[in-house]
Amino acid sequence: MSFLPVFLWTDILIYMLLAVVAAGVFYVRKRPHLVTPWKSVLKRKRGMISIMVLACYVVIGLSDSIHFRLALESGGNGTETHYATEVISLFDLAAKPLRQQVEKTYSAPFSHQLYVKEMQKAEDGSLVYDYPRLKYGASHLENPSDKRDDIQQTMLDATLLSVVLVLLVYMAHSLLASWRNKSTVLTQAGRIIKGQSAYPLQTFYLMLFLLIMVTANLIALSANYHVFGTDKVGQDVLYQALKSVRTGLVIGTVTTLVMLPLAILLGIAAGYFRGWIDDLIQYIYTTLNSIPGVLLIAAAVLILQVYMNNNPDQFATIAERADMRLLFLCIILGVTSWTGLCRILRAETLKLREAEYVLASRALGASNFSILHKHILPNLMHLVMIAVVLDFSGLVLAEAVLSYVGVGVDPSMISWGNMINSARLEMARDPVVWWSLTAAFISMFILVLAANLFADVVRDAFDPRMQGAR
Amino acid sequence: MSETLLEVKGLKTWFGQDEQPFKAVDGVGFNIRRGETFALLGESGCGKSMTALSLLRLNPYPASRIVAGEVKLAGDDLLPLSEADMEKIRGRRVSMIFQEPQSSLNPVLSVGQQIAEVLQWHFKLDKQAIYERSIELLKSVGIPDPQQRIKEFPHQLSGGMKQRVMIAIALAGEPELLIADEPTTALDVTIQAQILDLLKAIQQKTGMAILLISHDLGVVAQMADHVAVMYAGQIVETASREQFFNDTQHPYTRKLFEALPSEQKREQKLTVIKGTVPPLNQDFTGCRFADRCEFAWELCQQTVPQWIDNAGHGVRCHLYDPTIDIAETKKDLRVSSSKLSEVVPTDTALLQVDRLKVHFPIKKGILQRTVGHVKAVDDISMYLRAAETVALVGESGCGKTTVGKGILQLVPVTSGRVRFQGDELTDLSDKALKAARSSLQIIFQDPYSSMNPRMTINQVIEEGMLTSSIKDPQEKQRKIDELLERVGLRPDIKHRYPHEFSGGQRQRICIARALAAEPEVIICDEPTSALDVSVQAQILNLLRDIQHEFGLSYLFITHNIAVVDYLAHRVAVMYLGRIVEQGYREEVLNSPKHPYTQALLAAVPKINAETKHQTVKLEGELPSPANPPKGCHFHQRCPHVMPVCRETYPDLTQLSRSHSVKCFLYEEDYHGSTDSN
Incomplete structure (x- = not known):
């Protein structure tokens, strides 16, 4: 299977950010005085938990940032390969069933039938007005009443599998430790389970088990069910929630990338050099601050929209258009939000x-x-650091608000904001469709909470006055 | 007089809940009689403030807890009282004043409101009565024009005034006991003398008892009737003042006395106490001082010394236990000499300051027009010879720190010249100045803020080698190790951060950083004033050693006369931006000529308990340098003021080749017109 790699602008920025982080890690590794605080982050339970949760989000986000266009099946005469117009990512490939098992319209979580009644032909040929069976959800069951047993069985299997996986990790860990410390495997295994280490290993294993269990269950269940239901056009809501992770991460990090140089350079220059430099910079940020942010963002996004409509040839695919809008949103959010930190x-x-x-x-x-x-x-x-992490959660939330207002990301791009936006109508519907909003809420909440906890721990670790005073 | 007012027995205040609590106060007991002043003496961290707070149950909660003990105020046990009952004791029967008058007054309430608060709380008075009582209180603490002052806010008052207001607030409840926690540490010597006099006068009038907490032997000698010395959470010695100052018993107390710098010790090294205070979160099996004591023998490590009372003079030391046979003690104490007289300054001036002026503009209005100047340094001339120590003495706000910064060109100089090794520092370009700067170094007062908290010691010292010729990284590391060893620290600490070190260690690191630049002149800006006496001794010894070794010159900026006496060759006395008297140490300190110098020296509390003669006491406080008085700056406070002093500033009078003074008393033309001499 051949493919054509696609480099979206935000992808490139994300890779750059990754490179910077990698360089940072390499730099820190050689300096004992910088390694210590990072180790102390890991040594705290909260730090361990938040890092593991964030790592899951980052893995999803990164795998969703490698884009390409698959080659189409050529008709045999092909000297020339044609590529699909749809840009997909590595994550899409992995979540193929989620992406492709599209129902007709709404269906509730774990449901075997649609959420709306339809005229359908019964086996005896008569017309019935009832909830039809789903095309994919629970379609492997002959009898819908077996659903409960089937779900229980699947969950049990997945949980057992995750126990086995955690045990495997535990054994590998013990082996590695015994090989390193030149002692028997058993003593090392005992030490790990008793938590006799500088790191909170018990927390680590508990968290690892939880994460693996949730992942395994979701994978196993989503093969045959729509765990979070489906939306109006029948798309799996779990898939949407997971796709939104990348949008949220991009808004949170790339915006910071735009904001930080402005805030740091101008803030330090104003404070250190004083005089007319200070006056000028103060003038700039007071002016910028007194323009309503939403107005500026709306204007910028609308200008871009007009530009894209006038030059459709520059954007080969929908994904590229959506991405350009996302990037522009990041930039304009960055430009409006540096003033606070600068001050x-x-x-x-x-x-x-x-x-x-x-x-x-x-x-x-000097x-x-x-x-x-x-x-x-x-x-x-x-x-x-505090500003970045607080802003990160703030920006993830701001994206939701802006998309809700209609000046956020492109409507074709899956994001928490768009999910919430569509939920506005779903909540007004009778009976209520609650799962879109719930899915967006849960996935957003966990990310923001983990980020805030992480910020807390990092700040404590790097503040020299806090060391030892814990 | 002999009735016991406060009785404290076995008081223990511990921090932390875990198995190893930090025993800040570990079994303290003492008695205070009515009307007497009881001094609790000790270095920082020995638990004296915590003891005072625990008496009123004001110790930080829930961080610490009182685990045992008995505090009886005139027979009433305070510890079992409810919080509501305690509120009737605090401020009413026992009041407290703190070290920092700045932070113990509420900046948004007027002076009157803060006094009225106490009165309303403890007495049933109507508005008029409260007002009258407040005025009376302000008058009693010597605040002039109380009707005006009562409406003012804390920021409108000077430091000394604020402390007076604090005392007025403390007195409002007519307490039986006043706890004064380092009441004068943040104040200048002349103001300190005023406040101490005030406390004494009030005590005589009202007959209240004072629990004075201090680290200053001089203050204690002047004030106390009874002294207790605290070390590591315990009282190690207690005695009446006469006993205490004539016959010091505990080795720790003796060391404290020996560590004080003074004129008599000029030719020797100061005694230092080796090691540090042991961590208080352990169970002690022996004497807490044993590791640092020269007299210690096996028994001291094995058995906790008992409290031995010898005719009112109690001490916690095996040396004085009659039941113990002291076989091997009283080692002969040798004083290592370090003769100041061996340091002979050359005759050539290394650093010459000529009519230096540093004025800071006062800007006002929208257009930021300059409406006046703070004349922080106003026309100062002095010189520093190679291998010489010149002390610049003065009270806070007189501009002595700005002189140091002005010499280093760290603040913009208004006019005047600074000549160093033939270069005019004031004329040098930025680039040339950078090169010259490494020869001129500065050590700051506060070792906590003079190092970047986010740099390792290695980086801190490496910065000192910016302009040095050593470029090879390994060579640099070797040099850093060498410097750290030179200032008495182990080289392996260099990857740690400044916050891991004590004040004395930090000051050593700062000295190492200054030495890394291979300077010829070091400006020492009160390098020991934030340190305890025993640590101060270490730093002074170190400074003197490196002077011997490298032939350094020091400009020693300080307000501590004892340090000047110990260290300096020449002395310059500053008052409100100008040098009023300058000369050799013997000339200035032994026969001061300027009335300000005389008053400054008289205000220094003397340790010698016998010499309690009162001399010149200064009234009033330092005027604002933004608006100095016309004529001689000192005329408002001067006891010998003449009409001419109010009109013009006196010229320099050369008393001898080296001794000069700026005062009309010594000018030929005016000498006759005064009758006071």
């Missing part, structure tokens, strides 16, 4: 530039640049 950084820099260690450094003949990057910047990083 904080300016104030802190004003304080730091008078600190005695900065004076001492100047007395030692240049402005080296003072800025050695003394000022590292002492601002905790503020930056």
Whole structure:
């Protein structure tokens, strides 16, 4: 099977971000004083849990960021290969059944029939007005009344499988530890289970079990059922919730990428150099701050929309159009949101530039640049880190709001905001369709909560005053 | 007079809930009689403040808890009382004043409101009565013009005034006991003398008892009737003042006395107490001081010393236990000499400051027009010779720190010249200045804020080598190790962060950083004022050693006269941005000429208990440098003021080749017109 790789703009930015993170890890590894705080993040239970949860989201998001177009089956005469117009990702490929098992319209979670009645022909030829059976959901069952037993059986199997998997990991871990510490496997196994380690291994294994169990259950169940039901056009809601992860992560991280350089450079410059530079930067951010953010975003998105309509040839696929809009949204969100952080950084820099260690450094003949990057910047990083993570959750939520208003991501792009937007009508319907909103809520809530917990732990670990005072 | 007011027995305040609680106060007991001043003496971290807070059950909760003990105020046990009953004790029968007057007054309430609050709480008074009582209280603490002051807010008052207001608030409840937790530590010497006098006067008038908490032997000597010394959560010695200052018994207390710098010790190293205070979260099997004690022998490690009372002079030490046969003690104590007289300054001036002025503009209005200047440094001339120590003495706000920064060009200099090794620092370009700066280094007062908390010690010291010729990384590391060893630290600490070190260790690291630049002059900006006496001794010894070794010159900025006496060759006294007297140490300190110098020296509390003669006491406080008084800046506070002093600033009078003073008393033309000399 051949394919044509597609590099969307946001994909490229995500890879770049990944490269930066990798370089950061490489840089930190060689420096014992930077490794210690990161280790202490892992040593705390909350840190361990939030990292594992975030890692799951990141894996989904990354696998959803490798895009390509599959080759079409050529008719045999093919010197030329044609590619599908649909851009899909690695994640789509893995979740093929979820993507392709499309029902007619709404169906409730684990349901075997549609949520709306239809005229249909019964076996005896008469017309019945009833809920029809689903095309895929629970279609393997002869009798819908077996559903409960079948679900229980599937869950049991999946749970047993996850127990086996965790045990496998545990054994591998013990083996590795015994090989490293030159002791018997049993003593190491005992140590791990008793939690005799600097790291919260018991928490790790509990969390690992939970994650594997949830994943295994979801995979097993979603093969034959729609775990979170289907939406108006019959698409699986679980698939939508998982596809939204990438949108949320992109908005949260790429926006930060736009915002940070502006906020840090301008904030530090204003605070450190004072004078007319300070006046100018203050003027810029006060002006920008007094324009309503939504107005600016709406204007920018509409301009882009017009541009895309006038130049359709630049965007080969729908995915590319949607992606361009997402990128533009990130940029405009970044431009409107740097002022808050900039203000904080300016104030802190004003304080730091008078600190005695900065004076001492100047007395030692250090240049402005080296003072800025050695003394000022590292002492601002905790503020930056807090702002980034708080903004991350804020931005994920902002995307939902903007899409709801209609100036967010492209309607064709699956996102939590669009899911909530469509849920607006579903909630007004009778009987109520509640599962779209619930799915969006749960997946968004877990991500934001994990991010906030992670922020907390990281801040504690990097604040020198907090060390040992826990 | 002899009736016991406060009786404390076996008080224990512990922090933490786990198996190893931090025993901040571990079995403290003492008695305070009515009308007496009881001083609790000790270095920082020994638990003296926590003891005071525990008496009123104000110890941090739930972080700490009182696990045992008995606190009896005139027979009433305070510890079992309910919180509501306790509120009737606090402020009414026992009040407290704190170290930092800045932070113990509420900035959004006027002085009157804060006093009225206490009065309303404890007495049933109507509005008029409260007002009258408040005025009376302010008058009693020596605040001039109380009708005006009662309406003012804390930021409108000076530090000394604020402490007076705090005392007025404490007195509002007419307490039987006043707990004063380092009441003068944050104040200048002359203001300290005023506050201590005030406390004494109030005590004589009202007959209340004072529990004075202090680390300053001088203050204790001046104030206390009875002294108790705390070490590591316990009282190790208690005695009346006479007994205490004439016959110090506990080795720790003796060390404290020996660690004090003074003129007599100029030719020797100061005694230091080796090691540090042991962590208090352990169970002690022996004497807590044993590891640091020179007299310690096996028994000290094995058995906890008992409390031995010898005619009112109690001590917790095996040395004085009559039941123990002291076989092997009293080692002969050798004092390592480090002769200051061996450091002979050269005759050539290394650093010359000529009519230096640093004025900070005061800007107001929308257009930020300059409406005036704070004349922080106003026309200062001085010089520093190679291998010499010049002390710059003055109260806070007199501009002495700005002089240091002005010399280093760390603040914009308004006018004047600083000449160093033939270069005019004021004229140098930024680039040339960078090169010159490494020869001029500065050590700051607060070792906590003078190091970047996010840099390792290695990085901190490496920064000192910015301009050095050593470029090879390995060579640099070797040099860092060498420097750390030189300042008495182990090289393997270099990958740790500053917050892991104590104040004294941090100051050593700062010295190492300064030395890394291979300087010729170090400006020491109160390097020991944030440190305990025993740690101060270590730092002073270190500074003197490296002076011997590298031939450094120090400009020593300080307000501590004892340190000046120990360390300096020459002394310059500053008042409100100007040097009022300058000369050799013997000249300035032994026969001060300027009335301000005389008053400053007199205000320093003397340890020697016998010499309790009162001399010149300064009234009032330092005027604002933004608006200095016309004529001689000192005339408002000067006891010898003449009409001419109100009109013009005196010129420099050369008393000898080295000793000069700026005062009309010594100018030929005016000398006759004063009758006070």
